[in-house]
Amino acid sequence: MGQTNLPEFFKCDDYFIDEKVGLLKFSNAYKVYGEQGQQIGNIQQVVPVWHKILRLFISKAVFPFALDIKDMNEVVVASIRRGWTFWFSKIDILDANGEKIGGIKQKFKLMKPLFHITNQYGETIAQIKGDWKAWNFSIVDSSEKPLGAITKKWAGILKEAFTTADKYRVTIEKDCPEDVNKIAIVAGAITIDMVLKESK
Numbered sequence: 001m002g003q004t005n006l007p008e009f010f011k012c013d014d015y016f017i018d019e020k021v022g023l024l025k026f027s028n029a030y031k032v033y034g035e036q037g038q039q040i041g042n043i044q045q046v047v048p049v050w051h052k053i054l055r056l057f058i059s060k061a062v063f064p065f066a067l068d069i070k071d072m073n074e075v076v077v078a079s080i081r082r083g084w085t086f087w088f089s090k091i092d093i094l095d096a097n098g099e100k101i102g103g104i105k106q107k108f109k110l111m112k113p114l115f116h117i118t119n120q121y122g123e124t125i126a127q128i129k130g131d132w133k134a135w136n137f138s139i140v141d142s143s144e145k146p147l148g149a150i151t152k153k154w155a156g157i158l159k160e161a162f163t164t165a166d167k168y169r170v171t172i173e174k175d176c177p178e179d180v181n182k183i184a185i186v187a188g189a190i191t192i193d194m195v196l197k198e199s200k
Contacts, residue, residue, distance in 0.1 A: 006178050006179070006182070006183070007071070007077040007078075007096060007183075008071065009032075009040060009041050009069070009071050009077045009078075010077065010078075010178075010182055010183050010186055011178065012034050012035060012040065012172075013035070013171065013172045013173075013174060013176075014034065014035040014169070014170075014171050014172075015032055015033070015034070015040075015169065015170040015171075015172075015186070015189075015190050016032070016033040016034075016037075016167070016168075016169050017030050017031075017032055017033075017043070017166075017167060017168050017169070017170065017190055017193065018030060018031045018032075018033065018166075018167045019166040019167065019193070028043075028044075028045040028067075028193075028194045028197060029042065029043065029044050029045065030042065030043040030044075030193075030194070032069075032190065039072065040071065040072060041069060041070055041071045041072060041077070042069075042070050043067055043068070043069050043070075043190065043191060043194070044067070044068050044070065045065060045066065045067050045194060046066040046067070046068060047065075062084060062085055063084070064081075064082055064083050064084055064085075065080075065081075065082050065194075066079065066080070066081050066082075067079060067080040067081075067191050067194055069187060069190070069191070075096070076096060077096050077183075078093065078094065078095055078096065078101075078183055078187040079093075079094045079098070079187075080092070080093055080094075080104070080187060080188075080191050080194075080195070081094060082195075090103065090104075090105055090106075091103055091104040091105075091106075091195065093117075093183075093184045093187050093188060095180070095183060099120075100120055101119070101120050101180050101183060101184050102117060102118050102119050102120055102125070102180075102181070102183075102184030102187075102188070103117075103118045103122070103184075104116070104117060104118075104188045104195065105118060106195070114127065114128070114129045115127065115128040115129070115188065115192065115195075117184055117185050117188045117189075118184075119180075119181060119184060120180075124142050125141065125142065125181050125184065125185065126139055126140065126141055126142075126147055126181075126184075126185045126188070127139070127140050127141075127142075128150065128188065128189060128192060130150075135150070135151065135152040135168060136149075136150075136151055136152070137149065137150040137151070137192075139172075139185065139189060146173060147172065147173055147176055147185060148170065148171050148172040148173055148176065148185070148189065149170075149171050150168055150169070150170050150189055150192060151168065151169050151171075152167070152168055152169070166193055168193060170186070170189045170190050172185070172186060172189075
């Protein structure tokens with residue numbers, strides 16, 4: 001897959017993620033903003049009714065979960081899927097056609113969570129690591145070259161626009177190749193808050 005096939009959503013290098021707040025919320029929902037402060041999409045957790053009932057009795061950490069990343073036309077540009085889990089999470093990343101293009105493997109390193117982003121062949125193409133309490137993460141490739149960052153720092157036009165709930169910023173290095181691996185890296189990075197919440 002080359003640049004010409006890259007959905008417009010993934011041609012951005014700066015993403016601002018803002019959680020939607022709702023009463024009695026059984027699922028996570030986030031708005032995604034682009035570099036100029038314009039909304040470019042949504043992330044919505046898909047929760048079947050029977051999951052909502054079982055969650056009253058069973059820890060959500062073991063439940064399967066599904067997240068759809070949609071553009072402003074409500075078209076799914078990528079999705080995240082995890083099956084039933086009882087230890088470290090193994091998560092699939094799917095493209096707009098529902099084809100597996102990568103995955104997220106959750107690990108622990110010196111008592112700190114560490115996420116590996118893989119391609120469709122299971123090869124590690126990026127790692128997300130850092131300080132989870134301060135929400136300051138680096139995204140690096142397999143040779144430790146910086147690919148991006150995830151932070152709570154907001155700047156410019158967006159600094160005063162968001163005052164509630166969880167919000168964070170995902171930046172991707174300009175020289176990151178515009179290919180299918182970027183879809184996997186961005187999809188993994190912008191959904192990291194939901195992945196962590198569902199793992200607790």
